Amino acid sequence: MDGTAFLARVEQYHRDGWRLALINVTTVLPAASAAHGAPGAHGAHGAEAPAGEAPAGEAPAGEAAAVAALPMGGPGVFEIAWGFARDREFETIREQIEAGTTVPSISEFFGAAFLYENEIRELFGINVTGIGVDLKGQLYKTSTRVPFSHAAVKARLAALAAAPVKPS
Amino acid sequence: MKRTTIPFGPQHPVLPEPLVLDLILEDEKVIDAIPTIGYIHRGLEALVESVEYTEFGYVVERICGICSFMHGMGYAVAMEEIMAVEVPERARWLRLIWAEMSRIHSHLLWLGLGADAFGFENLFMHCWRTREEVLDIFEKTTGGRIIFSVNRIGGVRRDISDTELAAIVTKLQQLGASFTETARIFETDPSIRHRLSGVGILSREDAHAVDAVGPMARASGIRMDTRLTGTHLYDRLDFEPVLETAGDCLARVVVRVREISQSIDLIRQAVDRMPKAEGAPIEVKVRGLPTGEVFERLEQPRGEVVYYIKANGTKYLERFRARTPTFANIPAMIKLVKGCDLADVPNIIMTIDPCISCTER
Amino acid sequence: MSFFSRSPWILHYDGSSCNGCDIEVLACLTPLYDVERFGVINTGNPKHADILLVTGSVNERNIEIVRNLYRQMPDPKVVVAVGACACSGGIFARAYNVQGGIDKVIPVDVYVPGCAARPESIIDGVVQGIAALEAKQRMTA
Ligand code: SF4
Numbered sequence: 001m002d003g004t005a006f007l008a009r010v011e012q013y014h015r016d017g018w019r020l021a022l023i024n025v026t027t028v029l030p031a032a033s034a035a036h037g038a039p040g041a042h043g044a045h046g047a048e049a050p051a052g053e054a055p056a057g058e059a060p061a062g063e064a065a066a067v068a069a070l071p072m073g074g075p076g077v078f079e080i081a082w083g084f085a086r087d088r089e090f091e092t093i094r095e096q097i098e099a100g101t102t103v104p105s106i107s108e109f110f111g112a113a114f115l116y117e118n119e120i121r122e123l124f125g126i127n128v129t130g131i132g133v134d135l136k137g138q139l140y141k142t143s144t145r146v147p148f149s150h151a152a153v154k155a156r157l158a159a160l161a162a163a164p165v166k167p168s
Numbered sequence: 169m170k171r172t173t174i175p176f177g178p179q180h181p182v183l184p185e186p187l188v189l190d191l192i193l194e195d196e197k198v199i200d201a202i203p204t205i206g207y208i209h210r211g212l213e214a215l216v217e218s219v220e221y222t223e224f225g226y227v228v229e230r231i232c233g234i235c236s237f238m239h240g241m242g243y244a245v246a247m248e249e250i251m252a253v254e255v256p257e258r259a260r261w262l263r264l265i266w267a268e269m270s271r272i273h274s275h276l277l278w279l280g281l282g283a284d285a286f287g288f289e290n291l292f293m294h295c296w297r298t299r300e301e302v303l304d305i306f307e308k309t310t311g312g313r314i315i316f317s318v319n320r321i322g323g324v325r326r327d328i329s330d331t332e333l334a335a336i337v338t339k340l341q342q343l344g345a346s347f348t349e350t351a352r353i354f355e356t357d358p359s360i361r362h363r364l365s366g367v368g369i370l371s372r373e374d375a376h377a378v379d380a381v382g383p384m385a386r387a388s389g390i391r392m393d394t395r396l397t398g399t400h401l402y403d404r405l406d407f408e409p410v411l412e413t414a415g416d417c418l419a420r421v422v423v424r425v426r427e428i429s430q431s432i433d434l435i436r437q438a439v440d441r442m443p444k445a446e447g448a449p450i451e452v453k454v455r456g457l458p459t460g461e462v463f464e465r466l467e468q469p470r471g472e473v474v475y476y477i478k479a480n481g482t483k484y485l486e487r488f489r490a491r492t493p494t495f496a497n498i499p500a501m502i503k504l505v506k507g508c509d510l511a512d513v514p515n516i517i518m519t520i521d522p523c524i525s526c527t528e529r
Numbered sequence: 530m531s532f533f534s535r536s537p538w539i540l541h542y543d544g545s546s547c548n549g550c551d552i553e554v555l556a557c558l559t560p561l562y563d564v565e566r567f568g569v570i571n572t573g574n575p576k577h578a579d580i581l582l583v584t585g586s587v588n589e590r591n592i593e594i595v596r597n598l599y600r601q602m603p604d605p606k607v608v609v610a611v612g613a614c615a616c617s618g619g620i621f622a623r624a625y626n627v628q629g630g631i632d633k634v635i636p637v638d639v640y641v642p643g644c645a646a647r648p649e650s651i652i653d654g655v656v657q658g659i660a661a662l663e664a665k666q667r668m669t670a
Contacts, residue, residue: 215624227620
């Protein structure tokens with residue numbers, strides 16, 4: 001992603017009196033990437049459609065166990081959405097990033113972002129630089145480290161495939 | 169000066185739920201507060217991997233037992249949006265009525281806990297006694313006291329008859345009338361004033377800067393309420409959010425006290441204005457697999473909640489995310505705690521009405 | 530109902546519950562259900578408590594706290610697990626951060642079912658807890 005252009009857009013939202021409504025990350029898995037696009041019928045949707053297909057080059061199947069050993073996930077794509085709200089309006093900035101890329105913090109413009117950013121770092125393993133209040137990985141403490149990393153998600157899905165749960 | 173670090177929580181008398189703040193003190197002044205959460209973190213967002221979308225509503229309801237109706241409603245509404253389902257009007261009215269009842273019960277619950285935190289145990293009992301009457305209505309209409317499972321994608325499971333609706337309005341108005349005495353105490357009692365007035369002031373600018381939501385923002389004079397967007401039939405009601413300007417702990421209490429009577433009035437309006445169509449359909453069958461994504465906003469008792477759902481055409485959703493009001497209000501809480509006296513910390517934390525299980529999911 | 534030889538004091542800890550069971554525990558203390566008429570008092574201090582009432586499951590972070598609270602309580606002591614979460618993990622049993630019911634960490638004497646557990650059944654659980662407490666006391670006496 002283009003950090004400078006991104007921060008300029010965020011600054012614009014800040015200047016126009018928007019408020020930060022959420023920062024969401026989705027772990028994009030290769031199998032699911034085909035279903036992208038088609039935003040819901042909600043009128044007040046993002047200014048942008050989701051940014052296209054996930055790049056190819058996904059991890060070969062069966063690699064889950066091996067990747068699980070990696071601390072910060074392993075290869076894959078994350079989709080990040082910064083959601084801003086102003087009265088009735090709701091807009092998002094979307095970016096797709098490769099795991100391992102850093103993302104600039106927006107806490108300079110939206111002070112409350114630090115909580116989302118710390119959470120993203122701990123749950124998704126995305127490195128956010130310049131967080132206003134850096135909680136140093138102490139916000140959550142989870143038994144699966146980085147539970148939404150590609151490796152962790154794949155490991156869970158593999159475990160499910162091996163022993164499916166019966167709907168009650 | 170010597171600095172001391174005092175851990176606040178996870179098991180603390182004023183907190184019904186575990187939250188940890190490391191308070192860094194200089195003498196009696198708090199100069200910094202570092203939050204640690206994760207005591208209730210369950211990781212339920214990841215359950216979309218193994219729970220089908222038709223059943224995931226039950227998980228969403230259990231994000232929090234206080235706003236369980238609103239969470240169930242938010243999930244249902246968001247999924248209906250994705251699947252382009254036209255929900256029968258009666259179901260939408262019923263949802264609105266239950267949602268406002270949730271607000272009444274949540275505010276009463278909080279006022280009780282708040283009263284207990286600032287030393288009024290009797291008031292705590294009064295609020296909770298009143299709250300039981302709301303729960304009775306819930307139990308009669310949905311079958312549950314806390315977890316209702318009355319929402320489903322495509323509508324609601326139970327109808328309320330028109331006579332029953334009229335009776336509910338009467339009952340709530342009586343409740344409102346008997347609550348005025350308690351409300352008066354909250355607003356005027358001198359010892360409550362001493363403890364809360366001027367404590368933990370969040371100015372309008374600060375409230376905006378930290379993106380506060382719900383009663384927290386409204387107590388600082390920001391006219392912000394997701395109900396103003398007119399979604400979920402609120403455009404058919406006369407609604408103007410309760411505002412206060414002082415921004416202190418007392419203002420936050422007063423906003424919630426007034427919102428109780430406001431919600432009673434909204435329910436009255438809703439019952440007046442909804443078509444008398446007992447027996448009209450309250451749900452539509454939903455078939456197929458969802459594809460698409462949606463952001464959905466709703467005004468919960470504690471403020472705006474935002475859901476993000478992404479469905480990829482399978483039985484399992486790709487992503488479910490809930491940003492709950494307390495999550496948005498924690499930065500405000502930290503801001504308020506910094507610079508206050510240690511003895512004021514419990515009151516400040518209580519008046520943001522923290523719901524930790526929402527925050528951590 | 531049996532004769533209460535003592536008035537048990539309760540320590541309530543909220544594990545990773547959804548709040549549903551917690552507020553029902555609190556509802557037990559308030560006028561409609563009012564367990565205080567049995568001499569039951571909710572205390573914040575583990576050293577004062579006879580019965581540990583736990584709602585919600587254990588996760589990575591609170592496992593130590595539950596263990597700690599239990600350790601600090603004087604003998605004889607009884608643990609009441611309230612709600613499906615505390616009994617088995619409940620609806621969240623498969624979530625990545627939930628390790629299971631309270632009995633993964635400490636011995637449980639009474640299991641109160643329900644999601645959310647109703648105040649009536651919580652009171653019943655406490656009463657059964659008292660019986661368990663008396664039995665333990667007889668054994669140690
Ligand atoms: S048993 Fe049900 S109501 Fe109780 S804490 Fe668990 S999910 Fe919530």
